[in-house]
Amino acid sequence: MKLDFEKQGGLIPAIIQDAKTDKVLMLGYMNEESLAKTQQEGRVCFFSRSKQRLWTKGETSGNFLEVVSIKEDCDQDALLIKVNPVGPVCHTGSDTCFEEENQTPSLNFLHKLSATIKDRKENPSDSSYTSKLFARGINKVAQKVGEEAVELVIEAKDDDKSLFLNEAADLLYHTLVLLEAKNSSLYEVLEVLEERHS
Numbered sequence: 001m002k003l004d005f006e007k008q009g010g011l012i013p014a015i016i017q018d019a020k021t022d023k024v025l026m027l028g029y030m031n032e033e034s035l036a037k038t039q040q041e042g043r044v045c046f047f048s049r050s051k052q053r054l055w056t057k058g059e060t061s062g063n064f065l066e067v068v069s070i071k072e073d074c075d076q077d078a079l080l081i082k083v084n085p086v087g088p089v090c091h092t093g094s095d096t097c098f099e100e101e102n103q104t105p106s107l108n109f110l111h112k113l114s115a116t117i118k119d120r121k122e123n124p125s126d127s128s129y130t131s132k133l134f135a136r137g138i139n140k141v142a143q144k145v146g147e148e149a150v151e152l153v154i155e156a157k158d159d160d161k162s163l164f165l166n167e168a169a170d171l172l173y174h175t176l177v178l179l180e181a182k183n184s185s186l187y188e189v190l191e192v193l194e195e196r197h198s
Contacts, residue, residue, distance in 0.1 A: 001070075004077045005032055011047060012077055016089070019068040019082040022108050025089040026097040028057070030079065035070075042067050044081060063087035110186060113173070117180050133177055141181045145174045 005012055011029040018025055028046035030038070034054050037045040041056075044065035048055035058064035065083040072079055085102070088095055095102035120130035133141055148171040155164040179185055 001072045002076055003032075003035070003072055003079075004075070007077045011049070012079060014044070014046065014079040014081050016044060016065060017080060017082050018102055019084055020109070021102055023096060023100060023102045024098065025065075025083070025085060025095075025102065035079075038067060038081075039070070044083060057089075058086065061087070061091075063089065065089070110176075114176055114180070114186055117176055121180055130177060134181060138178075138181050141174070141178050145171070145178050148174050 003012060010031050012031075014028050014030045016025045016028065017023065028044070029049060030045075031047040034045045034047045037054060037056070043056055043058070044067060045054055045056040047053075056064070064086045065081075066086060068082040068084060070079060070081050085095075089102075090097045090099075094100075117130055120128050121134050124131040124135065126132075133144065148167065152164070152167040152171050155167045158164070176186060179189070
């Protein structure tokens with residue numbers, strides 16, 4: 001990275017984003033030393049403007065920000081740091097410094113799952129259930145979607161929430177496999193839903 005620390009008096013803003021949920025957690029500032037420490041230790045370290053010193057987030061609370069990735073913006077004067085937060089991020093006890101909850105699973109996971117399914121199709125592995133499913137052909141993939149749909153309906157009639165959710169997960173997964181087998185995507189389905197809604 002070739003960051004321009006001088007543009008803003010030796011400091012650059014660092015946007016902190018949850019790597020799993022994509023929720024923006026906070027904004028801090030870094031100088032060259034705090035960035036180097038962040039990269040070396042794998043935990044976000046800022047330069048505190050109020051304390052005028054390096055400050056590792058979580059050094060007193062234990063609520064560290066474990067680094068997943070660091071990217072510079074197009075002007076080399078800001079950072080996007082994706083993290084796995086350990087506990088609440090804000091000093092008030094809130095999940096984020098913008099008073100937003102960050103505990104719900106992100107739909108971003110569906111993007112990652114779809115990408116994994118696509119990779120299993122394009123780069124088959126003998127140990128992958130998904131690859132084996134693709135190898136059996138479109139009829140088998142479609143049949144599995146039908147089977148999972150029936151199993152979900154059966155579980156919907158009972159009161160075991162865990163079994164119901166597991167069957168719903170199976171149906172969603174196999175539907176994603178079928179979409180990939182048909183060279184289609186979840187995003188195309190979302191476009192159809194969005195058109196219907198408008």
